Amino acid sequence: MVKEKTFAFFLGCLMPNRYPAIEKATKFVMEKLGYELLDMKKAGCCPAPGVFRSFNKVDWMVAAARNLCIAEQLDTDILTVCNGCFGTLQEVNKHLKENEDHRIMVNEKLKLIGDYEFKGTINVRHIAEVLGYEIGPWGIEDIIVRKVNARAAVHYGCHFLKPTRIREIESSENPTIVEEYLEALGVESVRFKEQLTCCGAGGGVKAYSGDASMTIFGEKMKNIDEVKPDFILDICPFCHLQFETGQDYLNKNKDCNYNYPVIHISQLTAYCMGMDQEFVGLQYQLMGKNYIFGEREMKKEEEVI
Amino acid sequence: MTIKEGKVKKTDTTEEESKEIDSEEPRIGVFVCHCGHNIAGTVDVAKVADYAKTLPNVVKAEHYMFMCSKPGVQMVKDSIKELGVNRTVVASCSKNQHGKTFARAIEEMGLNKHRHQQVNVREYCSWVHQKEKDKANQKAKQLVEAGVNRARKLEDVETRKVKTTKAALVIGAGIAGLRAAHDMAELGIPVYLIERESTIGGHMTRLNKTFPTLECPQCSISPLTNGVANHPLIELYTNAQVKNIDGSLGNFEVEFEIKPRYVKDNCTSCGECAEHCPVELPSEWDMGMSMRKAIYKAYPQAIPATYVRDKKNCIECNTCVNVCPVQAVDFSMQPETKTVKVGSIIVAAGYDEYDPTEIEPYHYNQEGYEDVITQLKLERMLSPTSLTNSEVLRPSDGKIPKNVVMIQCVGSRNDQVGNQYCTGVCCKFAIKNARIIKEMYPDTDVTICYIDIRTPGLNFEELYKSAQEIGVRFIRGRPSEIVRNPISGELRVIVEDTLSQTPLQLKADLVVLSAAMVPPEGIGPLGSKLHVLRSKEGFLKEFHIKMNPTLSSKGGIFLAGAIQGPKDISESVAHAGSAAALAAAPLVKGYIEKEMLIPTINYDLCVKCGLCKTVCAPAAIDIDENGIPSVNEVACKSCGMCMPVCPTGAIQLINFKDDQLLDEIIAVSGGGAVCE
Numbered sequence: 001m002v003k004e005k006t007f008a009f010f011l012g013c014l015m016p017n018r019y020p021a022i023e024k025a026t027k028f029v030m031e032k033l034g035y036e037l038l039d040m041k042k043a044g045c046c047p048a049p050g051v052f053r054s055f056n057k058v059d060w061m062v063a064a065a066r067n068l069c070i071a072e073q074l075d076t077d078i079l080t081v082c083n084g085c086f087g088t089l090q091e092v093n094k095h096l097k098e099n100e101d102h103r104i105m106v107n108e109k110l111k112l113i114g115d116y117e118f119k120g121t122i123n124v125r126h127i128a129e130v131l132g133y134e135i136g137p138w139g140i141e142d143i144i145v146r147k148v149n150a151r152a153a154v155h156y157g158c159h160f161l162k163p164t165r166i167r168e169i170e171s172s173e174n175p176t177i178v179e180e181y182l183e184a185l186g187v188e189s190v191r192f193k194e195q196l197t198c199c200g201a202g203g204g205v206k207a208y209s210g211d212a213s214m215t216i217f218g219e220k221m222k223n224i225d226e227v228k229p230d231f232i233l234d235i236c237p238f239c240h241l242q243f244e245t246g247q248d249y250l251n252k253n254k255d256c257n258y259n260y261p262v263i264h265i266s267q268l269t270a271y272c273m274g275m276d277q278e279f280v281g282l283q284y285q286l287m288g289k290n291y292i293f294g295e296r297e298m299k300k301e302e303e304v305i
Numbered sequence: 306m307t308i309k310e311g312k313v314k315k316t317d318t319t320e321e322e323s324k325e326i327d328s329e330e331p332r333i334g335v336f337v338c339h340c341g342h343n344i345a346g347t348v349d350v351a352k353v354a355d356y357a358k359t360l361p362n363v364v365k366a367e368h369y370m371f372m373c374s375k376p377g378v379q380m381v382k383d384s385i386k387e388l389g390v391n392r393t394v395v396a397s398c399s400k401n402q403h404g405k406t407f408a409r410a411i412e413e414m415g416l417n418k419h420r421h422q423q424v425n426v427r428e429y430c431s432w433v434h435q436k437e438k439d440k441a442n443q444k445a446k447q448l449v450e451a452g453v454n455r456a457r458k459l460e461d462v463e464t465r466k467v468k469t470t471k472a473a474l475v476i477g478a479g480i481a482g483l484r485a486a487h488d489m490a491e492l493g494i495p496v497y498l499i500e501r502e503s504t505i506g507g508h509m510t511r512l513n514k515t516f517p518t519l520e521c522p523q524c525s526i527s528p529l530t531n532g533v534a535n536h537p538l539i540e541l542y543t544n545a546q547v548k549n550i551d552g553s554l555g556n557f558e559v560e561f562e563i564k565p566r567y568v569k570d571n572c573t574s575c576g577e578c579a580e581h582c583p584v585e586l587p588s589e590w591d592m593g594m595s596m597r598k599a600i601y602k603a604y605p606q607a608i609p610a611t612y613v614r615d616k617k618n619c620i621e622c623n624t625c626v627n628v629c630p631v632q633a634v635d636f637s638m639q640p641e642t643k644t645v646k647v648g649s650i651i652v653a654a655g656y657d658e659y660d661p662t663e664i665e666p667y668h669y670n671q672e673g674y675e676d677v678i679t680q681l682k683l684e685r686m687l688s689p690t691s692l693t694n695s696e697v698l699r700p701s702d703g704k705i706p707k708n709v710v711m712i713q714c715v716g717s718r719n720d721q722v723g724n725q726y727c728t729g730v731c732c733k734f735a736i737k738n739a740r741i742i743k744e745m746y747p748d749t750d751v752t753i754c755y756i757d758i759r760t761p762g763l764n765f766e767e768l769y770k771s772a773q774e775i776g777v778r779f780i781r782g783r784p785s786e787i788v789r790n791p792i793s794g795e796l797r798v799i800v801e802d803t804l805s806q807t808p809l810q811l812k813a814d815l816v817v818l819s820a821a822m823v824p825p826e827g828i829g830p831l832g833s834k835l836h837v838l839r840s841k842e843g844f845l846k847e848f849h850i851k852m853n854p855t856l857s858s859k860g861g862i863f864l865a866g867a868i869q870g871p872k873d874i875s876e877s878v879a880h881a882g883s884a885a886a887l888a889a890a891p892l893v894k895g896y897i898e899k900e901m902l903i904p905t906i907n908y909d910l911c912v913k914c915g916l917c918k919t920v921c922a923p924a925a926i927d928i929d930e931n932g933i934p935s936v937n938e939v940a941c942k943s944c945g946m947c948m949p950v951c952p953t954g955a956i957q958l959i960n961f962k963d964d965q966l967l968d969e970i971i972a973v974s975g976g977g978a979v980c981e
Contacts, residue, residue: 173665173786191791226792 007079008071009037014237021281025270049087050203064092069116083236087159090124128235132177137184144272147186149296153229186296193223201242217246231261261288334365334390338372338397347431385414392456396424417461424452451972469555469648479507481866481881482653488885490538499545504607513687516737517764554861565638567614572633574610578625594685649888656867659716659821666786706814713755716821728871731819752778822871855884902943910955917947
């Protein structure tokens with residue numbers, strides 16, 4: 001049994017380097033929820049599920065298994081706030097637990113790089129699933145101190161739910177986990193066209209073919225713009241990056257004039273738990289620098305009764 | 306024939322299982338087959354035959370190119386005539402393949418056919434050891450020696466005639482069940498036809514047109530439905546379901562329950578009751594494409610024409626009781642149970658249309674996706690009595706669609722839902738319906754998204770071509786998703802045209818899913834009552850896919866139509882005809898031949914534990930009030946399951962007795978010859 005109320009916090013690459021505000025918000029949220037986050041010393045890249053796996057599946061598994069071993073040694077489940085990290089770590093963890101041949105092969109390779117052995121003792125968790133299911137809309141209401149009055153365009157991204165049979169969280173075709181959670185924070189989610197498609201960043205597309213990436217993203221923004229949300233809510237720093245830099249690119253190159261704030265689920269939750277707006281860090285982002293969360297009146301418990 | 310004496314006992318006596326071990330010395334003939342290169346290419350057949358000659362009691366050992374050929378069989382016969390061989394061993398292929406050939410040959414020579422022992426040196430040896438010939442030779446010798454050891458103690462088994470009950474049961478009154486029932490009745494066999502629904506005719510009556518001729522199915526089937534309903538030898542029971550089945554081939558006892566219609570047979574089908582009934586709900590028979598009352602007739606031509614009351618939805622206002630001019634409505638009717646004796650059973654339980662709800666990307670049955678329907682629903686929409694007046698209208702807003710997209714292989718050829726098979730009918734009905742829509746509304750674009758178009762057979766390629774000619778568009782690609790614009794509500798089908806490798810978004814006012822044919826609901830419990838095997842897809846499994854696709858895994862129970870696997874109407878009719886002929890044969894003949902290959906019980910050893918009964922699948926072991934077991938000779942399937950569970954070895958299957966098997970095992974395990 002792993003330690004309760006404790007997670008090994010897997011930072012990944014993007015969040016600490018580009019969006020430290022998400023990291024701060026996540027730590028703030030988890031502390032308020034009574035969890036301890038442990039640092040994962042010597043953790044590496046997850047490595048990214050699209051690119052690395054496509055080139056060399058075995059080494060992809062080995063590198064991921066190394067990260068999993070670090071958490072196993074800490075005897076805790078892994079927490080990640082990124083769809084990519086979740087995609088890789090969750091899938092490799094599940095696969096190596098189930099496939100003995102691959103487990104043996106990966107462990108042989110792990111021996112070559114240090115004192116690592118994949119045992120299959122932990123699980124990998126995503127912040128959206130921890131908030132959406134473990135805490136749940138029913139649980140978060142008691143902890144938050146304010147609600148946000150806003151309409152959000154929710155972007156699930158790909159690796160959080162797809163493929164359904166591996167993730168085993170919720171159907172990727174008609175998910176509601178984030179929407180239901182947001183409702184508890186006072187935020188209304190607006191449905192938009194082709195909501196569940198890719199942001200255009202993952203799978204190496206952004207790095208390999210910027211044009212293709214921006215074509216996909218341009219379509220996405222057009223669909224979001226149709227419903228005029230107050231902000232875009234995501235659950236992944238890479239999608240976050242795409243929404244941030246992508247809007248900027250479209251404004252500069254494609255005659256667009258977008259300025260939608262991009263907010264990670266941790267940032268929004270932290271704000272609702274009382275973190276000051278300045279620490280949410282919108283002023284350091286590219287879009288919606290001046291966006292101020294509108295407040296929604298919290299009903300007192302007596303009134304509910 | 307004259308050579309042998311003391312043998313060939315065709316006893317008529319039932320008493321005491323004959324312990325007729327041959328008084329004379331066993332004289333064994335061994336024949337090793339080359340099977341062309343199949344065996345001889347790997348196994349040195351001459352050496353195997355030479356080895357056999359050295360074994361005790363072997364008086365002849367030969368090898369020959371094709372033992373199953375006429376000269377080969379003659380060699381076996383000659384050995385009996387010339388050398389007085391009284392047990393034969395042929396080392397060739399599987400017992401299932403040619404065991405019968407040689408058994409028949411020795412029977413012709415006056416030996417009991419159970420004195421033949423087949424040894425399989427092909428599947429068990431030469432085919433699996435092609436790269437290790439030395440080992441193959443050694444194994445072949447051991448297998449032959451085992452066969453010889455086994456042959457030494459083979460006993461005669463008598464064949465007995467069992468009288469059959471001249472009556473048959475047909476389960477399901479769709480096109481296959483009707484055809485089978487009618488064919489058997491025409492052979493003079495009384496038939497009990499039972500149907501779960503309130504009317505007969507099944508899926509066929511629900512179709513708008515049948516391919517490839519675009520004929521009216523009602524017109525095709527009604528002579529048969531009427532013929533069955535009025536046949537003097539057919540007893541029809543609707544609203545009926547099988548409760549229990551006992552017995553075996555030739556003599557079954559079937560119990561079924563008939564749910565009440567609450568309307569007596571004197572109903573004149575005038576319709577007064579339905580006209581005055583205040584409860585209205587969507588008709589299930591019509592897939593919601595028309596409304597019915599709580600007392601209703603499924604459709605105008607329904608047989609039986611007697612109305613039926615839907616007790617669940619009835620509000621018991623008694624209006625129908627009061628308005629019926631002949632006082633036929635009777636709420637006090639009770640379920641009835643009936644038991645019949647039959648010799649054969651035909652299962653024609655049909656199929657269900659696959660429910661696409663589980664394929665989430667297509668959003669079937671979800672809010673906002675009302676315009677995603679199945680082909681069967683489209684058939685009902687087009688039918689003469691539909692709510693839409695036979696027009697194709699979008700369920701969401703009642704408008705004529707400008708763009709219709711049909712998606713093929715929904716629930717077929719789909720590993721994700723667990724159905725690998727191709728239903729084989731959907732291409733044909735989709736093309737048929739696409740053509741009908743295009744002919745009705747030339748301005749409507751009709752697109753069929755397919756993986757492969759499968760239209761084999763006479764007239765079907767022509768149908769395909771005719772659809773192309775009038776402008777039905779075909780796109781090769783399986784749609785990944787049906788997406789709905791949450792603002793406009795418009796549907797689009799996302800598909801890649803794999804021929805031009807172009808990703809497409811097809812605007813769709815109406816999406817029609819060509820859903821697979823799947824085993825009908827309730828087939829699990831029915832299958833268990835029948836004691837028949839099912840295929841992994843859930844259909845009832847045939848005895849042999851090529852040579853006997855209508856017999857089930859159990860003697861006396863036959864399959865007709867789509868219950869054995871997806872079929873169109875023509876195939877179902879042909880299949881049903883075959884089932885009727887096979888099911889009728891033992892009933893027309895009046896008896897079946899049963900080999901008394903059954904276990905005997907040594908009551909001195911029996912400890913009355915009852916274990917043998919617990920493992921007996923065909924329920925052929927009865928235990929009396931004193932705990933003493935006995936074997937039902939007719940029901941026994943000779944499976945031998947009772948033997949290993951018996952703690953004292955009291956129950957022994959003839960020719961599979963412990964000492965007989967031990968002799969065989971000693972040789973197989975390399976223990977050397979066993980004499981005496």
